[in-house]
Amino acid sequence: MKIAFYGSSIVSAYWNGAATYYRGLLRALAQKGYDIIFYEPDVYDRQKNRDIDPPEWCGVVVYDGTVEALKTVTAEAARADIVVKASGVGFEDDLLLQEVLRNAPPRALKIFWDVDAPATLAELRGDPDHVLRKALGELDLVLTYGGGDPVVDAYRSLGAANCVPVYNALDPVTHHPVPHDARFSADLGFLGNRLPDREARVEHFFLEPAARLPRQTFLLGGSGWGDKSMSENVNFIGHVSTRDHNAFNVTPKAVLNISRASMAENGFSPATRVFEAAGAGACLITDYWEGIELFLKPEEEVLVARDGQDVADILAGLDRERAKAIGERALTRVLSEHTYVHRAEAVDLLFRSHAGAAREAAE
Structure with missing residues (x-):
């Protein structure tokens, strides 16, 4: 299955705490056969402070911090089986969500992936007209990188069909014992x-x-x-x-x-x-x-x-x-x-079960 993933950055951890999470989880999903393209905006000097090259297991598309460029990359969601919009992308997040949902095909699994659920939920509670809050009914799934039952219950109370935590984990390829320095x-x-x-x-x-x-x-x-x-x-x-x-x-x-x-x-x-x-x-x-x-x-x-x-x-x-x-x-x-391989096993099951439901709903 093809995944179009719209996030902050996968090639730069500069002021981007989600990078490790994205890398570990998407690498493990790629190993399970998913075809992934990660779309990230050129903002906050992240591209000047890359700490990895674009990986072989994930395509990377960097777009300019302009509305025109955003609309160009979100049009590519039309070719995906799974479309993911993450929180905290850093450039026109509300517009990005709207354009991703507008372009995603009816059969695609539509996911909001929250990497800072406490902050996001505080925004949603304080603004009944928040773009994400209004969009929850269009999403098939909300995934979060933490929060447990309090976050799950909060998202469901605001209209999410389902919310599942996918916790941080270890990528042994990048984090492992080394000699003292x-x-x-x-x-x-x-x-x-x-x-x-x-x-x-x-x-x-x-x-x-x-x-x-x-x-x-x-x-x-x-x-x-x-x-x-x-x-x-x-x-x-x-x-x-x-x-x-x-x-x-x-x-x-x-x-x-x-x-x-x-x-x-x-x-x-x-x-x-x-x-x-x-x-x-x-x-x-x-x-x-x-x-x-x-x-x-x-x-x-x-x-x-x-x-x-x-x-x-x-x-x-x-x-x-x-x-x-x-x-x-x-x-x-x-x-x-607690490796990302363990997390990817659970995410793969989620994707496959919800993708089937999404396809049936579109028919």
């Missing part, structure tokens, strides 16, 4: 861009513990933190290329996952970073969110902190031997249950 030596590392929905939690879970533990070293990677006040034992290294993520994850004694506030409040929303770190065999400390035990077992495969003091206490009592054992158990767990 002295550039990333630290007791605790955190990698994440400075975002309004995360900054206060980074202060609480990372910068405050660093100030409490002056004899331990902390490593901060990501964009936007240059003018942030931090203690002398924090080494800020700026943007870290995806080619260095494995070394960043595995070299410190432990690495930290800090969810955005909306994701933590909603629960059942493991970030890509959780699986990237586990896939590298890292010892992961994560802030608490409901549902974590579905993915990793607390105290054995992951360490869970409810506040900054917990992070400081965990780190103060964590030796390298225990950290290594936790990372090894996490790696075993994600390889056995």
Whole structure:
């Protein structure tokens, strides 16, 4: 089956946290025989900051950030069996959805794939005339990369025919154990861009513990933190290329996952970073969110902190031997249950069952 997928970017992870998710899942679907073309706009300097070349398993069409170019690429939806419009594409999202639905053939499976469900649902609840809210009745399926029952129930209450979470996972081809790299030596590392929905939690879970533990070293990677006040034992290294993520994850004694506030409040929303770190065999400390035990077992495969003091206490009592054992158990767990191959199996079944219903409805 042919998939026309309209998303933010698959060739650039620059200010694009969904890239890892797209790559892992679409690669696994391509291996199952799907013929995929990914359409992405040339915005936010992503094309100037590509971290991969267009992959052999997925066609990539980059279009100019103009309405004319958008209408040209959405016309190609007419040739697809499955048409996907993702959230947060970054250029004329409402118009993109309208044009995708206008051009998709009646027999095609029409999907909205939400990679930030808490933010999207907040918009929909606040605007009865929102383009997506009005379009839910035309869609065959809403997929989300997290959220569990709260998100499923919310989408159905707004008119979605069906909503199914497809969680983040591990792509072992790109995230795996590597040798330690002295550039990333630290007791605790955190990698994440400075975002309004995360900054206060980074202060609480990372910068405050660093100030409490002056004899331990902390490593901060990501964009936007240059003018942030931090203690002398924090080494800020700026943007870290995806080619260095494995070394960043595995070299410190432990690495930290800090969810955005909306994701933590909603629960059942493991970030890509959780699986990237586990896939590298890292010892992961994560802030608490409901549902974590579905993915990793607390105290054995992951360490869970409810506040900054917990992070400081965990780190103060964590030796390298225990950290290594936790990372090894996490790696075993994600390889056995949480790879994108596992996710693609479930998505393939969804596609095939819903595609049949879509064809029958069109006849």
